[in-house]
Amino acid sequence: MEELRFLYLKQEDVIEAGVLDMKRTIKDVEEVFRLYAEGKVVMPPKSPIDFYDNDYRGHIISMPCYVGGDIDVVGIKWAAGFPKNPMRYGLPLGIDIIILSDPHSGRPLVIMDGTIITAMRTSAVTGIAIKYLARPDSEKVALIGAGVIGRTTLMALPYCMSNIGEVRIYDIKLEKAKSLANEFKERLPISVVRSLKSTVMETDIIITATTSTNKFVKSKWISKGSLCIQVGTNEFDENTVLSADKVVVDNWEQIKDYRRSMLAQLYKEGRLRDNQILELPFIVAGKQPGRENSSELIFFDSFGMACEDIIVAYRIYRNAVRKGLGEELELWKRPLWK
Known part of the structure; x- marks a missing residue:
């Protein structure tokens, strides 16, 4: 297979694929917490870049993670957080992108909006904390x-x-x-x-x-x-x-x-x-x-863990494939070098 294609999911696709299902999101995050505790998650530290004017302006964070077990997917979230966005630019405070890849070949599977995923998984963690604490x-x-x-x-x-x-x-x-x-x-x-x-x-x-x-x-x-x-x-x-x-x-x-x-x-x-x-x-x-x-x-x-994003994003990706959502994009027809 020389041609390489991946799925692109805009925010509307992510919503249609079920991102607003809080009950399922809590279940996802509980599952990935157990996988993490069992040593089946590889999650390097976040790499933040903070921006300052006179005061703190915002940040962009790189969040890579592999989730093993029955999930078996690797991905990264590129997470931007700029508190003054709504007032200055009419943009959300958080603007996030998630990429998932096949951990066996490195082939990209999907690039998707991760903004709502972040909000949903963050509050799923709050819910889990309430349940146990x-x-x-x-x-x-x-x-x-x-x-x-x-x-x-x-x-x-x-x-x-x-x-x-x-x-x-x-x-x-x-x-x-x-x-x-x-x-x-x-x-x-x-x-x-x-x-x-x-x-x-x-x-x-x-x-x-x-x-x-x-x-x-x-x-x-x-x-x-x-x-x-x-x-x-x-x-x-x-x-x-x-x-x-x-x-x-x-x-x-x-x-x-x-x-x-x-x-x-x-x-x-x-x-x-x-x-x-x-x-x-x-x-x-x-x-x-x-x-x-x-x-x-x-x-x-609650600081936020990349594994939370990746397990939710993987569910959204599978739902999108099943429902025929999103747009297929081509990375190349034939690689220049192998």
């Missing part, structure tokens, strides 16, 4: 951030909580919070709260999904036995982390080397040690303990 009787949720990840977080909650009594949502842009709450008012008992402190206090699960670089959630607001989920980089104060009974991450090796992360800073200062950290994939696989009693304060930091 929250108290089973948790009812009250505080969600801080009404952006894209706020939306997918709300999509995930029904699949990881048995009894949702109240969801409080806060955003510094009140109209965004109101709009998102209105979108989900028929599905969740959701209300907009104007005070950050009131959003957090006396809740069971606190989820932060913002681009803020300020540590705006105070430990004194947090109840005993709560689960704190940090989806952004630096949203809880240091005392929340240092006073937690368990500190859980998705991948510690990547986090502790990421200089903008508060956890990395605490590690560098010697205030957080390797032996204090648990990893969610190993908890899912039953190799590390999750929540052990109702009084534990647990802090979870």
Whole structure:
């Protein structure tokens, strides 16, 4: 075979192929966590490039990964995150591309939009964290951030909580919070709260999904036995982390080397040690303990793992092939050199 063709999937194709199925996305991510814990995932560290003007402007990250087991696919996500995009350029904050290849020949299989995949798998991880780390009787949720990840977080909650009594949502842009709450008012008992402190206090699960670089959630607001989920980089104060009974991450090796992360800073200062950290994939696989009693304060930091993207993208690719979606592109008719 000399001609080499691959599939191209635009965002509309990815949607038609089932990317918005949160229940299945949670299942995918749980599966890849188990494969990771079993040593069947090869995932080099992320390679970030941060851009600065006077302040942080944004980043582009290269995220390669091989997922073994029954999946057996290799891929890479090229992930751009520029917080000022919506205001400056009318573009999403995140713009991601995913490439999948055959791990036996290196042949490219597909190039696809990865933007929605990122949002879906990010909140699938939040859902899995709730499943394994929250108290089973948790009812009250505080969600801080009404952006894209706020939306997918709300999509995930029904699949990881048995009894949702109240969801409080806060955003510094009140109209965004109101709009998102209105979108989900028929599905969740959701209300907009104007005070950050009131959003957090006396809740069971606190989820932060913002681009803020300020540590705006105070430990004194947090109840005993709560689960704190940090989806952004630096949203809880240091005392929340240092006073937690368990500190859980998705991948510690990547986090502790990421200089903008508060956890990395605490590690560098010697205030957080390797032996204090648990990893969610190993908890899912039953190799590390999750929540052990109702009084534990647990802090979870979600940094994002390439394997999450690759397993979801592979499902989307297979669905697209089956449905005849996308456009076939030609890399060459005949290679110049062999």
